[in-house]
Amino acid sequence: MTSWQTLSRRSLGVTAVKSAGIAAPAGVVVARVASGLDWPVEGVVAACAAAAVLVVAGALVLDVLWLRATRWRLTGERLELRSGILHRKHRSVPRERIRSVDLKADPVLRLFGLAAVKVGTGEHASGEHDELTLDPLARQDAEKLRRTLLSLAGGQPPEGSLAELDWAWLRYAPLTVWTVAGGALVAGAAYKPLDALGLNPVKNGLADALWEWITERPWQAVPLLLGLNVLVGLVGAVAVFAEYWGRYRLEREPGRLRLTRGLLTTRSLTLAERRLRGVELVEGLLLRLGGGARVKAVATGLRKKDDEDVDDVSALTPPMPRELAVEVAERICGAPLPALRPRPAAARARRLRRAPAEIAVVAAVAAALDLLWLPSWIWLVAALDVPFSLGYALAEYRALAHGLGERHLVTRYGVAARRTVALDRDGVIGWTVTQSPFQRRLGLITVTATTAAGAGHYDVVDVGAEEGLELAARAVPGLLGPFLTTR
Amino acid sequence: MTALRPPRHRPDPRAVWWWTLQWLVFAAVLAVVAGALWVLLDPWWPAAAGGALTALVLVAAVVAPRAQYRFQRWEVTDQAVYTRKGWLWHTWRVAPMSRVQTVDTEQGPLQRAFGLANVKVTTASAQGAVMIEALDHGLAAELADKLTAITHATPGDAT
Numbered sequence: 001m002t003s004w005q006t007l008s009r010r011s012l013g014v015t016a017v018k019s020a021g022i023a024a025p026a027g028v029v030v031a032r033v034a035s036g037l038d039w040p041v042e043g044v045v046a047a048c049a050a051a052a053v054l055v056v057a058g059a060l061v062l063d064v065l066w067l068r069a070t071r072w073r074l075t076g077e078r079l080e081l082r083s084g085i086l087h088r089k090h091r092s093v094p095r096e097r098i099r100s101v102d103l104k105a106d107p108v109l110r111l112f113g114l115a116a117v118k119v120g121t122g123e124h125a126s127g128e129h130d131e132l133t134l135d136p137l138a139r140q141d142a143e144k145l146r147r148t149l150l151s152l153a154g155g156q157p158p159e160g161s162l163a164e165l166d167w168a169w170l171r172y173a174p175l176t177v178w179t180v181a182g183g184a185l186v187a188g189a190a191y192k193p194l195d196a197l198g199l200n201p202v203k204n205g206l207a208d209a210l211w212e213w214i215t216e217r218p219w220q221a222v223p224l225l226l227g228l229n230v231l232v233g234l235v236g237a238v239a240v241f242a243e244y245w246g247r248y249r250l251e252r253e254p255g256r257l258r259l260t261r262g263l264l265t266t267r268s269l270t271l272a273e274r275r276l277r278g279v280e281l282v283e284g285l286l287l288r289l290g291g292g293a294r295v296k297a298v299a300t301g302l303r304k305k306d307d308e309d310v311d312d313v314s315a316l317t318p319p320m321p322r323e324l325a326v327e328v329a330e331r332i333c334g335a336p337l338p339a340l341r342p343r344p345a346a347a348r349a350r351r352l353r354r355a356p357a358e359i360a361v362v363a364a365v366a367a368a369l370d371l372l373w374l375p376s377w378i379w380l381v382a383a384l385d386v387p388f389s390l391g392y393a394l395a396e397y398r399a400l401a402h403g404l405g406e407r408h409l410v411t412r413y414g415v416a417a418r419r420t421v422a423l424d425r426d427g428v429i430g431w432t433v434t435q436s437p438f439q440r441r442l443g444l445i446t447v448t449a450t451t452a453a454g455a456g457h458y459d460v461v462d463v464g465a466e467e468g469l470e471l472a473a474r475a476v477p478g479l480l481g482p483f484l485t486t487r
Numbered sequence: 488m489t490a491l492r493p494p495r496h497r498p499d500p501r502a503v504w505w506w507t508l509q510w511l512v513f514a515a516v517l518a519v520v521a522g523a524l525w526v527l528l529d530p531w532w533p534a535a536a537g538g539a540l541t542a543l544v545l546v547a548a549v550v551a552p553r554a555q556y557r558f559q560r561w562e563v564t565d566q567a568v569y570t571r572k573g574w575l576w577h578t579w580r581v582a583p584m585s586r587v588q589t590v591d592t593e594q595g596p597l598q599r600a601f602g603l604a605n606v607k608v609t610t611a612s613a614q615g616a617v618m619i620e621a622l623d624h625g626l627a628a629e630l631a632d633k634l635t636a637i638t639h640a641t642p643g644d645a646t
Contacts (some may be wrong), residue, residue, distance in 0.1 A: 142533040429586035429610050429618070433491065433579040448614065458614025466489045479583050483569050
């Protein structure tokens with residue numbers, strides 16, 4: 001494979017279909033303008049057809065030029081790409097630096113048996129030549145190129161499947177805030193396009209009629225609207241889950257994880273284990289109540305770049321049963337996760353003492369609002385805040401836990417989303433220990449492991465001073481130890 | 488009982504005057520604001536609040552730098568950089584030599600007046616650099632050279 005090759009010619013078919021998709025709205029716009037001009041019907045149809053043909057033909061001409069200008073080749077040392085119709089570009093990536101080969105195919109590409117291949121070096125710091133896209137190649141060529149570049153022996157099965165989609169997990173799909181936001185979100189998103197089509201619900205009186213109906217029969221209207229809202233949210237959440245996680249599969253290949261997913265638009269993503277520094281178990285509040293969890297990767301160089309590329313490689317699993325998520329996390333880590341220890345009672349006391357201060361602030365705000373203009377029921381909100389603040393303080397305390405495994409430092413925190421982070425002990429690149437005056441009185445400290453991966457630092461908040469220091473000293477032998485004394 | 492021992496070295500004694508000057512600049516800005524409130528606003532209490540705040544900052548200008556000087560320490564071993572700072576909110580930081588990416592010295596305009604400099608030790612973490620603050624600038628340059636030499640001699644990929 002050392003000669004220069006072209007991209008797949010079937011790309012023209014894809015372009016034709018996609019540009020026809022764009023041409024349809026163009027035809028509608030022409031039709032609206034033409035109907036205002038009082039033209040005969042045949043004239044309008046002809047104008048629409050002409051507009052559509054123009055769009056498609058233009059796109060096809062551009063694509064032909066693009067295909068003729070684009071050549072790629074794979075030599076023993078490098079993968080090279082020449083492209084550009086007017087502004088010629090020559091990009092070249094050394095093969096030994098290639099860390100990821102990602103495949104992506106939307107429904108149209110799949111219809112023509114094609115896929116786009118994105119080759120990355122995983123070195124985002126090195127600037128512009130860190131990735132290269134071949135869009136599109138024939139599906140089997142793309143798969144072959146992936147195997148060649150990642151030096152996998154042809155046809156050899158991957159080392160092992162870590163997880164595969166079970167459609168029963170669809171029951172976890174609605175357990176997000178988006179379900180509750182559901183219909184309102186869709187209505188908000190639909191407003192702009194409807195307005196563009198001249199169907200503004202505020203202007204044409206639909207909104208007024210709706211408001212009138214709500215104020216006349218609140219006892220029927222409000223529950224009905226809320227129910228509709230949740231129903232839309234449910235359908236949306238299930239649809240998004242199905243499209244995002246359909247055909248989901250997580251496999252381990254030598255030196256990397258391979259993630260394939262997507263019902264309509266299929267994706268195949270790779271994450272080099274060299275970049276992996278641990279895993280994170282995420283349980284959103286609703287998901288946790290439903291007994292589910294997701295697994296995310298804690299890896300270096302995953303920070304979002306400023307392009308349209310939203311493929312989130314760090315999301316390793318869909319929401320799945322918690323036990324299974326733990327099992328997947330342990331298999332990715334290659335070590336069992338340790339049992340977690342709770343924080344000392346002082347940490348709970350600190351949170352409970354902070355609650356009255358929060359309540360006082362809310363009460364003060366309520367008093368101010370009461371004085372200004374709001375009716376006295378604002379005090380009800382302030383009163384409800386008391387159990388909420390205390391409950392939150394306790395929940396926050398219960399979420400806090402830590403542990404030390406044979407290879408990982410584990411810290412758990414968070415109420416809205418409970419996160420259990422298992423950080424590879426080799427991935428710790430420093431310690432920060434902090435103590436506020438309040439913590440000092442209670443004998444607590446906050447130990448922070450700094451790392452190059454994920455959030456950059458992971459905290460063990462409000463741990464007993466002695467326990468926290470010993471945890472850090474044992475997690476990375478020889479780093480904090482020399483600076484400890486026993487008094 | 489296990490505890491963190493203090494790092495071996497103190498900042499340069501001139502640091503106290505550098506910090507004091509910073510507080511005084513802050514107090515001066517507040518005083519100007521309070522004065523402006525006095526002239527521009529009819530009610531007397533905004534200006535009085537500004538004045539009270541200025542007085543508080545003046546007290547801090549005397550107390551804080553001395554307390555800070557007593558607590559702030561640093562130490563460099565062949566394995567790690569170790570610092571301690573903050574007189575109310577204590578912070579200890581450790582960065583191993585094998586993970587150090589760059590070592591720089593910095594000097595602000597006020598520091599130059601006192602002949603002081605900071606040594607900034609950067610690792611690959613988003614947590615930010617470990618700063619050894621307010622050293623004699625000759626010592627800072629020497630220390631930066633020494634740190635650079637040690638990090639070059641220590642194997643590690645810094646991530």
